[in-house]
Amino acid sequence: MIFPASGTGAWEAALVNTLSPGDKVLMVETGHFAALWHGMANKLGLAPEFIRGDWRHGADPAAVEARLVEDRKHEIKAVCVVHNETSTGVTSRIGEVRKSIDRAKHPALYMVDTISSLASIDYRHDEWGVDVTVAGSQKGLMLPPGLSFNAVSDRALAASKSAKLPRSYWNWEEMIASNKDGWFPYTPATNLLYGLRVALKMLLEEEGLENVFKRHDRHAEATRRAVRAWGLEILCANPAEYSSSLTAVLMPEGHSEIAFRQVVLDHFNLSLGSGLTKLRDKVFRIGHLGDFNDLMLCGTLSGIEMGLELARVPHKKGGVDAAMDYLASQPAAASAGKRAAA
Amino acid sequence: MIFPASGTGAWEAALVNTLSPGDKVLMVETGHFAALWHGMANKLGLAPEFIRGDWRHGADPAAVEARLVEDRKHEIKAVCVVHNETSTGVTSRIGEVRKSIDRAKHPALYMVDTISSLASIDYRHDEWGVDVTVAGSQKGLMLPPGLSFNAVSDRALAASKSAKLPRSYWNWEEMIASNKDGWFPYTPATNLLYGLRVALKMLLEEEGLENVFKRHDRHAEATRRAVRAWGLEILCANPAEYSSSLTAVLMPEGHSEIAFRQVVLDHFNLSLGSGLTKLRDKVFRIGHLGDFNDLMLCGTLSGIEMGLELARVPHKKGGVDAAMDYLASQPAAASAGKRAAA
Amino acid sequence: MIFPASGTGAWEAALVNTLSPGDKVLMVETGHFAALWHGMANKLGLAPEFIRGDWRHGADPAAVEARLVEDRKHEIKAVCVVHNETSTGVTSRIGEVRKSIDRAKHPALYMVDTISSLASIDYRHDEWGVDVTVAGSQKGLMLPPGLSFNAVSDRALAASKSAKLPRSYWNWEEMIASNKDGWFPYTPATNLLYGLRVALKMLLEEEGLENVFKRHDRHAEATRRAVRAWGLEILCANPAEYSSSLTAVLMPEGHSEIAFRQVVLDHFNLSLGSGLTKLRDKVFRIGHLGDFNDLMLCGTLSGIEMGLELARVPHKKGGVDAAMDYLASQPAAASAGKRAAA
């Protein structure tokens, strides 16, 4: 399903198409966006339950399993997890959470937000048995914001037949009926659909999805090496959950990320991500996803390294060097540059 | 309020922010889009009442008044009217319906869809006491689809405090809170906001809204003269309700608008509007709104006149002549062409 | 040869690569552009001879033959003809002039300006034995101005070996040497080369050159029918030499084309061609070449018909009608519109 809306709309579509007022939903507090989705569930009249987290780890498969096992009456109707937490740079292990649900033999629908992971980090809607995947246009798909997506399993579709939350704009049923003949139930975001065709050609045909994922993994590792060389701390506490889309970095105690980002913006026209809610003024975020290459990364890391200097943030030099050492020692295919230029 | 969504989303926003499940809503069947809005109210769990219409007239102020007078208990919470019915080319008299509500001394909120009239046909949100105006980007604002709008009165805002329909994406409260500092509660359709700035400059500063309305009125009258010269019938039955955005034309008995439009598309790359639902295969629609000038209109009417010939639809010649006679006898300001070129 | 220059540069390239100071050149006065080329030959130190003309006919093959026969010593080194005179809307019969040269058994090089005919009107560089064809980017090739071309025969290339006019920028020899490896002897107009690739794909693959020519012929005939219906006179006096790129129209005695064009520009943002030098204030010109379709033509003719009315130029109505009658009676392939939309 393609909605003329930003990703938040696709979250809402996932919930209102499959659930009924008062339904219990199990959500996992991985960060700011998980919290927003949880808030949305509340506003829509659902009864979300939030497995608390420290914003430095992904969803804990064991905790999910434990809670589901406990739910003998199967009151929990859905488990909602954010694949890649844009606020923290932590990627949850979606396949392992699936196994937890299976081990608990729990019939809850499984919903996953891939807004900042789709087409950047490996993700398997079918293989991992996800019932509703939520996605958006403005990250890995390299488009302006304004399109969002639901990929839907047969179970989710079946659930939508009896779900009672009111819905109209987000209604899957009418979307499916219209799409059959190439239409939409209301005006689609036409220009973005043209862009989507080009983006998919670039991702699937020109570079190849495997290479896209490798490129993101490589840039993320180079970024982390730079961060460590600066003597700064990566927010994500579990190396198995490092995000390949972005890296959040803790500011040294007593230093403001807001002030730091302002210096970087003013001097280098580089806009870093801010710390959101709980992390306000505590972390800054380095995006390395989408239409991005080695030298854009080096330019980005250079802006940060010089910004740390200008803002008098305690740090060691050598971050860019560490990134370059890694990139040069693990070169992409010699044709990577050429392909991008084609 | 600006939503990253197409116009249908702004309809939903108007309803879910102000109403509660089961609320009575008085709607007026002016055509396909009024019927869709009525259907949406049903899906959202409201109790819409539909004043039936023949799809050739606008909302009847007297009928609205009569129904409201009858509603002594004030169970009707909102009156919803489509300003310009895109399916019929009929423009409802929004100011007169306001007077009907006032005469009935009824407290219902007044909601108006201006999707195909805003910035094309004169419209007064404040002066006409509209509580929620619904609009979109892709008609008179000359942008791609993907932005929609709610203009909201103090009464509507007050109603939103107690309205009980679940809402999150469409929630005015969070939008207002975020907008205060120049932000949005979720990712806005950034590129369209840039386009909006340009469109508003063109409409308000370069051409001037008065001139924009005059231009649309003039093109609509020229179009109707062409239609009459062809011996065809305009769908809109009340001259006081002619639309300046588009003109719907009845096909002669026994002739298919679908076949006719195909001929026009194939030969002239001109895409006319189709007949919708009740009007399927019975009318075609000529759009004359947005970024449009005299010669684009003449080209459009020429394509139709030649198409009628090629599709062997019974008609008289002279439609383009009639339009040109009118346009040349009522010239726009001599500077109109120049301004457009600036 | 592709030069980063406008068409006038390609004229110069044709002359300086093949001729020596004082060389006799036979040129034919078909209109303003032929006169400019003649002026250029003078400035470059050649001795051009001008077969006078009335600006209403193309090059006269018999006159060319007579002059060449007379030139027993073969002092004339080149015959230069403008294929399509943009100032008059007259197309010279290049193939017949070739036959004249052959009948005269004269060894002069044959140079032809196709700036406003290439990719609009049938033209055969090889078949007609042209030695240097001159062309530009901004007409039938649908690009901005800034590229110009020389197509060169073996005889012209041989002549360039001994030609003594100084040359550097326009030097074919270095261009050919560089082009071999895909380079240019100096910075080419890169962005226009990308555009050229797209334009050639549209002309040769998508529409097909035969169809392109037919489209231009059809629009030219429709235009002439409109002109005749208005009771105005076409400048081109010989129907065998009507241009399919543009039509020049004589203003009625006592009426100013300058004033008329201003009215049309002011009211309709339509920019007609002016009368040049000898034809100043006497003719206006209707362009119908390049990226142009039936409805653009009808819009153009409508602007002229209304402009004649507004400027009070004596005329009969019915020009647009005459054009539409012809276009509808001689429809392009039903797929023409579709193809343009693809």
Place this chain on the structure above:
Amino acid sequence: MIFPASGTGAWEAALVNTLSPGDKVLMVETGHFAALWHGMANKLGLAPEFIRGDWRHGADPAAVEARLVEDRKHEIKAVCVVHNETSTGVTSRIGEVRKSIDRAKHPALYMVDTISSLASIDYRHDEWGVDVTVAGSQKGLMLPPGLSFNAVSDRALAASKSAKLPRSYWNWEEMIASNKDGWFPYTPATNLLYGLRVALKMLLEEEGLENVFKRHDRHAEATRRAVRAWGLEILCANPAEYSSSLTAVLMPEGHSEIAFRQVVLDHFNLSLGSGLTKLRDKVFRIGHLGDFNDLMLCGTLSGIEMGLELARVPHKKGGVDAAMDYLASQPAAASAGKRAAA
């Protein structure tokens, strides 16, 4: 004067408008482009004399003075110098050469090529008494190639009245006559003129020419520090003549710049400048002009540093570090980033 041509055309215009066949011209061999200009003078029938150079220094004011003093009969009609040699990254001291001419009391016209310096490096046409300045669109003016320029002194204009080289396309006289009313003697490169308006607004109003020059100086110094840190040699031998537009770097003995640049292109999609003619396979060139900022420079230098590693070119690390140290210690105005973003 604005010509629809690339910079090479403006060289030709400078010569053909002011000189006569056989005229002596004093040129200075600063590198590849000076040699090309010298070659052009030969082809046009002039008698250029070339002050030999080692391609590592700019024009020597003393050598120019000595030669002019020697020319008692004033046979030398023009002195031609390239301000910034794009092939070597050496900037000649144009003001000092002016003083040499003055000291020699020689009436020769003074012509300067600013193709790769205009709007990047400080230059004073009037103050330095230059008679013809030659420029192009595709470097500091940030436009595609296709426009070139002559700025002309009264003395040059006077010389053009008696100059005897044939000319038509490049003729100043007709250009000046047409320009008076806002026209051109032939079709100009319209789209680039629109671009020029925007570029001039960016340079003169938004950033300010002083800041533009400072930005280029700063990036050039940072680049040189990187080169030195790598242990590589800058081609330009005289620090007073370092170019702020680009830096040419000598490859270590036994290493091919062609192979090196290919590695950089393949891996990083970064296209460095090649070694031209005498410098073939010996230097590579780093461009840092036009629409360029600190992080683009860091990205560029990173690509080179990693490329040196991948291509196994002997070097020390730390080039990017050296550049960053300098950039951060000499920050541009805190508003520089913001301004670029406005």
